[in-house]
Each structure stands twice: as structure tokens, then as C-alpha cells.
Amino acid sequence: MAKEFYLGDIVEMKKVHPCGSKEWEIVRVGADIKIKCLKCERIVMIPRSKFEKRVKKIIKQNIPE
Template sequence: MKLNKLNYEVGDIVKLKKPHPCGSFDWKILRVGMDFRLQCEGCEHQIMVSRKVIEKSTRKLIKSTCTKENSMI
């Protein structure tokens, strides 16, 4: 059982184990919930994936530099 759950937020970049057919491993998170909407950083293709699949296949989580306070200005 994996206890260190990652805190996924909109705008973060997720590096997955397997590449997209375009060759990119990096995906931008557009929506968070039981399902995630991800956008490929290589070709901008969007997909919906379950949280379970994302938690299993995440290699690295790169937090976005934009915070909620900065985005409201």
C-alpha cells in the first residue's frame, strides 16, 4: 500500500512512465477529480484518465509556479 499520495493540482506537469505516441512523457493537468483531464505537452492532445491510473503511472510531479493568489491578480 502506497501511503505517500501526491497532491495533484490544475496546472501541474505530470511525467508518466510510458510516452504518448508523439514521444512526450509530460502531461499538463487541466482538471482534477475522480478523473483527470490531461493535455500532452508535445502535441496538445487531450485525454480523460481515471485517478487510479494516474497515481499508478506517475514518475514525477512538477508543480506549477502559478499560485491561486497570483492568478487572481
């Protein structure tokens, strides 16, 4: 079963970003997921399948009502 991800979710990735942070904010959801590093604000776009494998946990979920 695939996890549900929403705009504004804060996730922790398995690998550390070169700037030293593991925390990312989801800024776009679709076939590709765009995430923004919370420390250096770099934006990266990766396919959903790779994203789901690389995410460790959801720190803060932003569920729409």
C-alpha cells in the same frame, strides 16, 4: 498516502505518448484527471487511480496559495 495534484502541474508519465513526449499538463482534477500532452496537445481523461499508478514524477508543481 495519495499524492496531491493541482491544476497546471506538469507531470512525467512512465509510458511515452505515441507523439514521443512523456510530459503532460493537468487540466482537470477530480475523480478523473484530465491531462494534456505538451507536445501534440492531445487531451486524455483517466481515472485518478490509474493516473497515480502511471505518473513517474511531478516536474513542476503549481500549488495554489
